[in-house]
Amino acid sequence: MITIRHLKKEYANATPLKDVNVEIHKGDVISVIGPSGTGKSTLIRCINLLETPTSGEIFVDGECITDKKCNINKVRQKMGMVFQSFNLFNHMNVIENIMAAPMDLLKKSKQEAYDYGIELLRTVGLADKAFNYPDQLSGGQKQRVAIVRALAMEPEIILLDEPTSALDPTMVGEVQAVIRDLARKGLTLMIVTHEMRFAREIANRVFYMDEGGVYEDGTPEEIFDNPKKEKTIRFIKHLKVFEHLITSKDFDFIGFNTDLEEFGRRNQVAPKTIYRAQSVFEELAVQCVLPKLDKDFKLNVAFEYSQEEETLFMTLKYDGDTFDVRNTPNVISFAIAENASESIEYAEIDEDGFKNLVTVKIK
Amino acid sequence: MTIEQIVNATELTVKVAGRLDTTTAPELETFLKQSIEGVEKLILDFSELEYLSSAGLRILLTTQKAMNKQGEMIIKNINETINEIFEVTGFIDILTVE
Numbered sequence: 001m002i003t004i005r006h007l008k009k010e011y012a013n014a015t016p017l018k019d020v021n022v023e024i025h026k027g028d029v030i031s032v033i034g035p036s037g038t039g040k041s042t043l044i045r046c047i048n049l050l051e052t053p054t055s056g057e058i059f060v061d062g063e064c065i066t067d068k069k070c071n072i073n074k075v076r077q078k079m080g081m082v083f084q085s086f087n088l089f090n091h092m093n094v095i096e097n098i099m100a101a102p103m104d105l106l107k108k109s110k111q112e113a114y115d116y117g118i119e120l121l122r123t124v125g126l127a128d129k130a131f132n133y134p135d136q137l138s139g140g141q142k143q144r145v146a147i148v149r150a151l152a153m154e155p156e157i158i159l160l161d162e163p164t165s166a167l168d169p170t171m172v173g174e175v176q177a178v179i180r181d182l183a184r185k186g187l188t189l190m191i192v193t194h195e196m197r198f199a200r201e202i203a204n205r206v207f208y209m210d211e212g213g214v215y216e217d218g219t220p221e222e223i224f225d226n227p228k229k230e231k232t233i234r235f236i237k238h239l240k241v242f243e244h245l246i247t248s249k250d251f252d253f254i255g256f257n258t259d260l261e262e263f264g265r266r267n268q269v270a271p272k273t274i275y276r277a278q279s280v281f282e283e284l285a286v287q288c289v290l291p292k293l294d295k296d297f298k299l300n301v302a303f304e305y306s307q308e309e310e311t312l313f314m315t316l317k318y319d320g321d322t323f324d325v326r327n328t329p330n331v332i333s334f335a336i337a338e339n340a341s342e343s344i345e346y347a348e349i350d351e352d353g354f355k356n357l358v359t360v361k362i363k
Numbered sequence: 364m365t366i367e368q369i370v371n372a373t374e375l376t377v378k379v380a381g382r383l384d385t386t387t388a389p390e391l392e393t394f395l396k397q398s399i400e401g402v403e404k405l406i407l408d409f410s411e412l413e414y415l416s417s418a419g420l421r422i423l424l425t426t427q428k429a430m431n432k433q434g435e436m437i438i439k440n441i442n443e444t445i446n447e448i449f450e451v452t453g454f455i456d457i458l459t460v461e
Binding site (some may be wrong): 286335 | 420
C-alpha cells in the first residue's frame with residue numbers, strides 16, 4: 001500500500017530521518033515508538049507531505065507521491081491525519097468541521113456529508129454534540145471529533161500523531177477506545193505514541209525509531225518481549241546508560257570514575273554496585289584490554305542499569321585483534337574482576353569496526 | 364589518595380587514604396621506594412583506604428619483596444572489600460595482614 005525508499009528529511013541543524021525504508025500493508029496497524037527527536041512525527045508528516053522530504057521516494061498504491069508531477073491534494077484524500085492538538089476550526093461547529101472537506105474535495109452533497117457525519121459521530125458517542133462549537137468540548141471530545149473528521153474523507157490510511165499526548169489523563173481512555181475500534185474495523189493506521197501499553201495492544205506491527213530510521217520493525221511481541229537490537233533493548237527495558245568511547249591510553253581515568261559515580265547517584269544504583277563496576281572496569285578494560293590494543297584504537301565502554309531489575313551490565317567493545325579477555329595472562333586483574341561479577345562473557349563481533357565484545361553482569 | 368607517615372626510629376607507619384588505583388599507585392610506589400631505606404618494620408595502615416585495584420596490589424608485592432630483605436611489612440585495618448581482594452588474588456597468603 002505504501003512503500004518508502006531511502007527517505008531523508010534534513011533541517012538546517014538536524015536530520016531526523018536519514019534513510020527510511022519500509023513497506024506498509026493494507027490493514028496494518030503500526031505503532032511508531034522511540035525516544036524524543038528520532039523523527040517519529042516527521043515520518044508521518046512526510047508520508048502525507050505535510051513535510052517535504054529532502055530525498056527518497058514514497059509510493060502510495062504504486063503512485064510516486066514524492067514526484068513533483070503528483071497531485072498532492074488527491075494523495076492527501078487517501079490519508080487522514082489526526083494531530084496532537086486536534087486542529088479543529090473553532091469558528092465552525094462540530095458537524096461543519098466534519099462536512100467541509102467531503103463537500104469540497106469529494107464533492108458530496110450537503111445532505112450526504114451531513115448524514116455520514118452524524119453516522120460517524122454516533123460511532124464515537126458524540127452525535128448529541130453535532131451543533132456544539134469546539135471550545136464547548138473537552139479535549140477528549142475534540143480529539144474524537146478530529147478522528148471523525150479524518151474518517152469522513154473515507155481515507156485508506158489514518159496517520160495519528162501522538163493523538164493522546166495533549167489530553168488530560170482522564171480523557172486518554174475514551175480516545176484510545178475510538179482508535180481501538182478503528183483498528184478492529186480493519187482500517188490501516190499508523191500511530192505515533194508514547195503510551196507503550198496502548199502501542200503494544202493495538203498494533204500488529206511496531207516501528208522502533210532511532211538513528212535516523214526505523215531501527216527495528218517487528219510484531220509487538222518481538223519488539224516488547226524480545227527486542228534484538230541494542231537501542232531497542234535499552235528503550236524497552238528503560239535502561240539507564242552511561243557510555244564512553246576511549247581512544248587514548250592517557251584518557252581521563254579519574255574523570256571517568258567520577259562520571260560513573262554520578263551516573264550511579266542519579267539512577268539510585270547501590271554504591272557497592274558502583275564500586276564493583278569501577279573495579280571491573282579498571283581490571284578488565286584498563287589492565288587487561290588496553291595494553292593489548294594498538295596505538296590507534298577504540299574501546300567503547302557502556303554501563304546499562306535496569307531500575308526495574310536492579311541489574312547493572314558493563315559492555316566493552318574494542319577493535320584490534322581477536323582477544324578473549326577471559327584468556328588474559330593477567331590473572332590477578334581477572335580474579336578481582338571475576339569476584340565483582342556474576343558473569344563475564346565474550347563474543348567476536350563485526351560491528352562499526354569493533355571486533356570484540358565483553359559483557360559483564362556486575363554483582 | 365593521601366599518604367601520611369609516622370617515623371619511630373626504624374619503624375615506619377604509612378597511612379594511605381582514599382583510592383589506590385591505576386592513577387595513584389605510581390605515587391605510592393615512588394613514596395615507598397624513597398622512604399623504606401633503613402626501615403626494619405613497615406606498617407601500612409589502610410583504615411581509610413576505600414578502593415584497591417591490582418595496580419595497588421603490585422606495589423604491595425614489590426614493597427613486600429624489598430622488606431623481606433630488611434625486616435617485615437604489616438598491613439593493618441583493612442576493610443571487608445579489601446580483605447576480599449586479598450583473598451581472591453591469594454595475596455592474603457603472601458602479605459602479613461593484621
